[in-house]
Amino acid sequence: MTTTQRPDASRLANKSRIEVSIGSALEYLDLVQTLTDCITSFMAFDEDAAHWIGMSVRESVTNAIQHGNKMDQDKKVDIRFEVSPDRLDISITDQGRGFRVEDLPSPLDPENLLKPSGRGIFYIRSFMDEVEFKPLPQGGMEVHMVKKVPSN
């Protein structure tokens, strides 16, 4: 069992932005996950919240690579974290054709219960405080999600 020391958040700027751009390959998922875990460790999230934020980012980036960019290595996925004292904003943007979130079948419907896929966005919505799906005018899709830092 190792104990991790939370970094001294008071040394950080009030608001910081961290951006990373990756190619459409699943091999980058662990990198994005590690970066997300690192960012949440700077913030006052408990271990569970940090885990679910990491999973939500992983799911969203997986969708962007697989369904958005269709694994096209020439297309990028941009991931942007905005760290504020009271919240973490994360945007994931792909260069795909976009989709209408209201067209997605519910994984809870009896006929979908035993389907092998279709749960990722449901999980993201369950674990994040706000999730928005925005088709971009230049094409592509932006998923914007927010997790609020619990107030003491």
Add this chain to the structure above:
Amino acid sequence: MKIETRKVGDVTVLDCSGKITLGEGTMAVRNSVREILKNGGMKIILNLGDVNYIDSSGIGELVSSYTTVTNGGGQLKLLNLTKKIQELLAITKLLTVFQVYNDERAAVASFS
């Protein structure tokens, strides 16, 4: 992701550890379960106690393995869910689908 297979009587237990995520992890579960079925194993327990990370594809693979085994005339049960796997299964109503055990002897005995 590591899977070790052992037999307890006519029950095959798969001790899974590490990450069950899209790609290597989900393929490992899929291949192991299919291999057991191919060799005539009809009673399968997935021990997930040491799975420290799972994503929606991993959950999907559990469902997929379950339906493959069931359609093949066998039974697949889950053992030692972590708190996080339990939560992921619960919110997608999958705890009603799987038979879940916290005790290996009870899981093995449930087949007879």
